[in-house]
Amino acid sequence: xxxxxxxxxxxxxxxxxxxxxxxxxxxxxxxxxxxxxxxxxxxxxxxxxxxxxxxxxxxxxxxxxxxxxxxxxxxxxxxxxxxxxxxxxxxxxxxxxxxxxxxxxxxxxxxxxxxxxxxxxxxxxxxxxxxxxxxxxxxxxxxxxxxxxxxxxxxxxxxxxxxxxxxxxxxxxxxx
Numbered sequence: 001x002x003x004x005x006x007x008x009x010x011x012x013x014x015x016x017x018x019x020x021x022x023x024x025x026x027x028x029x030x031x032x033x034x035x036x037x038x039x040x041x042x043x044x045x046x047x048x049x050x051x052x053x054x055x056x057x058x059x060x061x062x063x064x065x066x067x068x069x070x071x072x073x074x075x076x077x078x079x080x081x082x083x084x085x086x087x088x089x090x091x092x093x094x095x096x097x098x099x100x101x102x103x104x105x106x107x108x109x110x111x112x113x114x115x116x117x118x119x120x121x122x123x124x125x126x127x128x129x130x131x132x133x134x135x136x137x138x139x140x141x142x143x144x145x146x147x148x149x150x151x152x153x154x155x156x157x158x159x160x161x162x163x164x165x166x167x168x169x170x171x172x173x174x175x176x
Contacts, residue, residue: 009029010030012029013027013028014028017037039115042078042117046094047123047174053170055140055142055158058136062138065161065162067092068082069089083096088136090133090140102169102170120170144174
């Protein structure tokens with residue numbers, strides 16, 4: 001019997017964090033966002049040939065964001081979640097050993113208050129065989145350094161967190 005996929009399951013359990021980033025409990029995704037609890041998320045940027053960054057146009061808002069992203073389920077590591085989100089959203093397998101942590105950020109935004117761990121995963125060759133989960137992602141595309149610099153200067157193309165992360169952590173590491 002096939003199970004139906006539930007996008008953004010409101011009952012999924014997430015860990016609640018205190019200001020020191022320690023787990024102090026858990027609650028459903030719906031309650032976390034309803035009450036603005038601090039929780040964990042992960043952002044993954046796939047970088048190919050040290051010069052191209054894969055961005056995903058998010059299905060919920062139409063803006064470009066990381067290659068894959070998601071909430072960290074209760075009790076799961078950031079690293080495992082990054083690998084799982086890559087498979088779920090774009091159909092690309094990443095090994096935990098291939099993840100490079102770029103930064104861990106506290107992002108506060110209304111009811112979406114999160115600690116986000118940002119990773120990069122490097123590929124020597126361009127990857128083009130993506131299987132996109134259309135509930136999460138509308139499209140994916142590669143951008144080089146010049147294109148990314150142009151995008152960060154324009155409003156309405158990137159999520160706010162993506163603009164910040166690209167400017168400070170991803171673009172400086174790219175080759176021209």
